[in-house]
Amino acid sequence: MVSESNEDEVRVWLVERGYDNRDLIILKYATPSGEHVFQKEVASQALDTVTAARDVAPTNLAAVDEPDLQERYATEVDRMREKHEPDDPV
Structure with missing residues (x-):
């Protein structure tokens, strides 16, 4: 669940969900500009609810250095913000 906004924190939105060969789920959350990303790796059996x-x-x-990727992330953040509240499970 997303905490209430804190001055020391940045709101990021889910832009990508993937899997790897170690049975980990990789979640990527980006800033609205797409210029920064937060990545979280979770064992599939330990995954709780994923929020928007x-x-x-x-x-x-982490900085996103590729302009095309920044644009893709920013577009996905816009889509998520239009369709979901921050606490919505996705």
């Missing part, structure tokens, strides 16, 4: 958005510390964000 979450608030994270700025130090947990």
